[in-house]
Amino acid sequence: MKIWLKKAAGLALAMMPAVAQAEGEKNVLAIGGSVTEIIYALGEGDRLIGRDSTSSYPPEATGLPDVGYMRALAPEGVLSVGPGMIISEDGAGPPETIEVLQAANIPFITVPDGYSAEGIVQKILTVGEALDVEAASIALASDVRMKLQEAEEAADALAGDAPKRVLFILSTQDGRIMASGTNTAASGIIEMAGGVNAVTAFEGYKPMSDEAVIAAAPDVILMMDRSGDHFVSDEDLFALPAIATTPAAQTQSVVRMNGLYLLGFGPRTADAVLDLTAALYKG
Amino acid sequence: MPQDRRTVARLAHIWLALALVAVSVLSLATGPTGTSLWGALGKMFNAEPLTAMERVVLWDIRLPRLIIGILVGAGLAVSGALMQGLFRNPLADPGLVGVGAGGTLGAILAIVLGSALPIWLSDIVGNMLIPVSAFFGSWLVIVVLYRVSTRHGRTSVATMLLAGIALAALAAALSGIVIFLADDQQLRDLTFWSLGSLAGATWTKVVITAPLILIAIGASFFLGRGLNALALGEATASHLGIAVQRLKLVTILIVAMATGAAVAVSGGIGFIGIIVPHLLRLATGPDHETLLLNVALLGATILLAADIISRLIIAPAELPIGIVTAVLGSPVFLWILLRRRGLVDM
Amino acid sequence: MINARDIRVTFGKKPILYGVDFTARPGEVTAIVGPNGSGKTTLLRALTDEVRWTGQISVNHRDIRIYKPWELAAIRAVLPQAATLAFPFTVIEVVRLGLMSGIHGGKDRIAQYALQQVGLAGYENRFFQELSGGEQQRAHLARVLCQVWDPVIDGVPRWLLLDEPVASLDIGHQLLIMNCVQNFARRGGGVVAVMHDLNLTAMVADAVTMIARGEAIAQGPVAEVFTDHRLSAAYQCELKTNAVPPNASAFILPQTAALRGH
Numbered sequence: 055m056k057i058w059l060k061k062a063a064g065l066a067l068a069m070m071p072a073v074a075q076a077e078g079e080k081n082v083l084a085i086g087g088s089v090t091e092i093i094y095a096l097g098e099g100d101r102l103i104g105r106d107s108t109s110s111y112p113p114e115a116t117g118l119p120d121v122g123y124m125r126a127l128a129p130e131g132v133l134s135v136g137p138g139m140i141i142s143e144d145g146a147g148p149p150e151t152i153e154v155l156q157a158a159n160i161p162f163i164t165v166p167d168g169y170s171a172e173g174i175v176q177k178i179l180t181v182g183e184a185l186d187v188e189a190a191s192i193a194l195a196s197d198v199r200m201k202l203q204e205a206e207e208a209a210d211a212l213a214g215d216a217p218k219r220v221l222f223i224l225s226t227q228d229g230r231i232m233a234s235g236t237n238t239a240a241s242g243i244i245e246m247a248g249g250v251n252a253v254t255a256f257e258g259y260k261p262m263s264d265e266a267v268i269a270a271a272p273d274v275i276l277m278m279d280r281s282g283d284h285f286v287s288d289e290d291l292f293a294l295p296a297i298a299t300t301p302a303a304q305t306q307s308v309v310r311m312n313g314l315y316l317l318g319f320g321p322r323t324a325d326a327v328l329d330l331t332a333a334l335y336k337g
Numbered sequence: 338m339p340q341d342r343r344t345v346a347r348l349a350h351i352w353l354a355l356a357l358v359a360v361s362v363l364s365l366a367t368g369p370t371g372t373s374l375w376g377a378l379g380k381m382f383n384a385e386p387l388t389a390m391e392r393v394v395l396w397d398i399r400l401p402r403l404i405i406g407i408l409v410g411a412g413l414a415v416s417g418a419l420m421q422g423l424f425r426n427p428l429a430d431p432g433l434v435g436v437g438a439g440g441t442l443g444a445i446l447a448i449v450l451g452s453a454l455p456i457w458l459s460d461i462v463g464n465m466l467i468p469v470s471a472f473f474g475s476w477l478v479i480v481v482l483y484r485v486s487t488r489h490g491r492t493s494v495a496t497m498l499l500a501g502i503a504l505a506a507l508a509a510a511l512s513g514i515v516i517f518l519a520d521d522q523q524l525r526d527l528t529f530w531s532l533g534s535l536a537g538a539t540w541t542k543v544v545i546t547a548p549l550i551l552i553a554i555g556a557s558f559f560l561g562r563g564l565n566a567l568a569l570g571e572a573t574a575s576h577l578g579i580a581v582q583r584l585k586l587v588t589i590l591i592v593a594m595a596t597g598a599a600v601a602v603s604g605g606i607g608f609i610g611i612i613v614p615h616l617l618r619l620a621t622g623p624d625h626e627t628l629l630l631n632v633a634l635l636g637a638t639i640l641l642a643a644d645i646i647s648r649l650i651i652a653p654a655e656l657p658i659g660i661v662t663a664v665l666g667s668p669v670f671l672w673i674l675l676r677r678r679g680l681v682d683m
Numbered sequence: 684m685i686n687a688r689d690i691r692v693t694f695g696k697k698p699i700l701y702g703v704d705f706t707a708r709p710g711e712v713t714a715i716v717g718p719n720g721s722g723k724t725t726l727l728r729a730l731t732d733e734v735r736w737t738g739q740i741s742v743n744h745r746d747i748r749i750y751k752p753w754e755l756a757a758i759r760a761v762l763p764q765a766a767t768l769a770f771p772f773t774v775i776e777v778v779r780l781g782l783m784s785g786i787h788g789g790k791d792r793i794a795q796y797a798l799q800q801v802g803l804a805g806y807e808n809r810f811f812q813e814l815s816g817g818e819q820q821r822a823h824l825a826r827v828l829c830q831v832w833d834p835v836i837d838g839v840p841r842w843l844l845l846d847e848p849v850a851s852l853d854i855g856h857q858l859l860i861m862n863c864v865q866n867f868a869r870r871g872g873g874v875v876a877v878m879h880d881l882n883l884t885a886m887v888a889d890a891v892t893m894i895a896r897g898e899a900i901a902q903g904p905v906a907e908v909f910t911d912h913r914l915s916a917a918y919q920c921e922l923k924t925n926a927v928p929p930n931a932s933a934f935i936l937p938q939t940a941a942l943r944g945h
Contacts, residue, residue: 104653107654119653120653120654121653121654122651122653122654122655123525123529123654125522125525125526125529126529126534126536126655126657128369128536128648128653128654128655129397129398129536130368130369130370130394130398130399130648131369131648131652131653131654131655132653133369133370133390133393133394133398134368134369134370134371134652134653135653145522147526148464148536148537149463149464150464150536150537150538150539151536151537153464153539154393154397154398157393157397158389158390158393158397159389224521232521258520258521258522259520259521259522260518260519260520260521261517341775341808342773342776425767425769425770426769427769427770562783565780565783566780566783568768568769568770568772569766569767569768569777569780570763570766570767572731572733572761572763573761573763573766575732575733575752576731576756576759576760576761577756577780577781577783577784577830578752578753578754578755578756578757578783578784579752580752580753618770618771622771622772622773622776623770623771623772624772624776
């Protein structure tokens with residue numbers, strides 16, 4: 055009861071009939087890990103009143119109310135955190151929820167995906183515009199652009215003529231290898247780090263047959279470092295028949311990195327590129 | 338020794354109706370935003386304008402959700418009772434005629450292949466692609482099932498049971514093939530769909546499903562006598578003057594309409610079709626003439642209660658309602674089975 | 684009047700009835716007897732339209748194929764040899780089912796009288812599935828009696844078609860039930876009963892049809908049909924009518940029994 059009263063009160067204060075954005079108001083809902091990171095990087099983290107389940111960085115973000123998985127948002131749940139504005143990565147849903155939010159006259163700004171340096175810059179600028187802090191966003195964007203350029207050049211240098219073939223595996227549950235084809239965040243970061251996506255036959259994250267994995271002949275396996283049920287130990291990984299005969303298995307080359315850090319395509323990506331390059335070529 | 342159960346069953350109409358009204362009001366009055374129903378009613382009474390928030394929450398979110406919850410809960414429960422009457426078995430459930438499997442296949446096709454639709458078509462269909470596809474999937478399975486089990490104008494219930502299992506397996510296999518074409522995002526969408534949810538309730542869905550489910554449930558009230566007679570076997574029912582083949586056909590159609598529509602708009606919600614009729618048979622007897630109305634009322638009430646839980650328990654996120662009904666339903670189901678061990682030998 | 688001409692029934696490739704003629708008159712108990720596998724139950728099932736048959740059947744001078752299901756249910760009630768029950772109904776609820784197609788609607792009184800007639804007074808609220816086999820059979824008979832409670836309406840006789848109505852009953856209940864059935868016939872209704880027990884048949888039946896190997900080998904009053912020769916041929920063993928056994932320790936015949944208190 056108390057929570058509801060608090061929220062109702064907060065709501066009454068925050069939601070005056072004409073929904074005008076006063077500057078610096080604490081009423082932004084961030085959806086998507088990279089969006090949240092960008093907002094904090096712009097120094098506007100105080101304006102957040104909620105986030106989604108993928109927003110795990112920085113640690114302060116996890117203290118905010120979690121509206122759940124971004125493709126399965128509940129309309130009243132979203133409204134209950136009292137958003138005056140929603141900034142979201144591409145792909146939020148379901149469509150019915152988005153429609154209700156629009157009917158409630160809440161500005162919904164979609165930040166386009168982009169698995170490249172330019173993509174990240176665009177994200178930062180879009181978020182900056184939404185939050186009305188364009189000066190800060192331009193500064194952050196150029197800083198990020200510079201770091202990314204340096205990282206990519208370093209990566210190219212290390213790769214030289216023999217870039218490593220990298221296979222990104224999303225999961226091996228049920229014995230099915232879900233891997234990344236082209237046009238994904240994983241593919242993007244691999245290219246930026248001086249590697250080559252071992253898979254070019256399809257787009258998106260799809261299950262691959264064992265023979266296709268063998269034919270891809272990756273030098274390195276790249277995975278997210280998940281704990282709990284999704285965790286696959288090196289031993290189990292290389293024991294899989296599809297993987298056992300790959301060059302990666304022969305050199306026992308597997309790289310694990312935090313999912314949001316590696317694939318988020320946000321302010322930390324330059325560092326992620328450097329880390330990945332190091333892991334690929336010096337590890 | 339039970340007293341005459343008819344009176345108890347008829348009194349139950351009143352109690353259950355009151356319960357449904359109470360839960361409905363509770364459903365409208367609660368939600369993570371804390372929007373107050375009473376406040377809004379007060380304003381309307383005084384001809385004051387509502388805030389945008391009140392309007393959206395009460396009219397666009399909670400009210401359609403309430404209506405869909407009632408329709409789906411009643412529809413699934415009545416379908417369960419009808420299936421049990423048709424198969425003369427208290428464990429039968431709409432899934433036996435492959436409705437669920439067909440609906441899932443339709444949903445999967447929509448989720449995975451939906452992006453391949455030409456723009457003009459997807460503009461027309463809009464958000465309704467998945468529900469429409471799921472509905473047609475259910476119907477396709479039921480039509481095939483009916484054809485396979487009916488010969489010389491007579492539907493064999495035993496054949497339906499076996500064929501239903503086979504068709505459900507076939508639908509699942511086809512779904513598996515399509516899943517292989519799916520990418521990670523689509524798989525997640527499918528998972529959430531399968532777990533069931535009332536969160537996508539819109540007035541469009543209300544307008545489309547309400548006639549289907551209401552007609553189905555209304556028609557079922559005329560089947561009470563026939564289903565009672567059928568409990569003694571098809572031959573005896575026929576000797577009692579029941580047109581047995583017509584009864585079977587109408588029952589199957591009603592289940593197809595009600596369950597097909599319910600699955601289409603709310604995904605896979607389990608247990609309501611088995612638990613609710615069972616509980617009522619235990620409480621007020623198996624007489625279908627009073628059972629079906631009570632089943633509809635209780636099914637709606639329970640689903641609304643589950644929905645309230647799903648909306649509040651991990652607010653501001655939502656727990657898929659299929660999980661709530663499973664968590665609450667399985668222990669109840671086990672309890673029923675244990676309690677009945679001595680009573681009836683199935 | 685129930686009239687059947689040239690009834691043939693085949694299950695798959697196997698012929699069961701080879702062109703049987705059968706007649707039953709209202710006001711009479713007509714028994715159908717014969718050895719196991721003779722086709723007597725199949726004949727009844729043809730009359731009740733439960734198996735596919737060829738030939739002609741008419742009930743009350745109207746071809747059976749013309750009747751709608753509810754019209755037929757209003758004038759004839761069928762007692763099966765065995766029945767299942769899928770749900771935990773009480774005895775009174777099962778008996779009340781007989782009233783759904785008759786003209787009496789939901790008159791509970793009739794259901795209770797019917798239970799009294801079959802010796803199950805007081806059993807109303809017990810669970811049907813808890814009854815013994817014999818009690819369940821009697822409850823079904825009560826249901827069937829409810830369906831055609833008045834043996835004659837507007838001069839039109841109504842019918843009871845019974846498949847081995849006393850098969851699982853003890854002798855006392857057998858007498859009770861046969862009495863009840865005979866009563867129905869005396870009041871103008873028609874009864875057709877497939878019977879196992881030749882003594883009870885002899886006691887109660889006004890006419891009897893004997894079926895053997897798919898053919899009706901005799902039809903008529905009991906004394907005419909039950910001859911030593913015919914019975915022995917039909918049942919494939921030496922049978923003697925009206926003969927006292929030479930070295931018997933005891934023999935108990937229903938014909939010499941009397942019901943107490945009814």
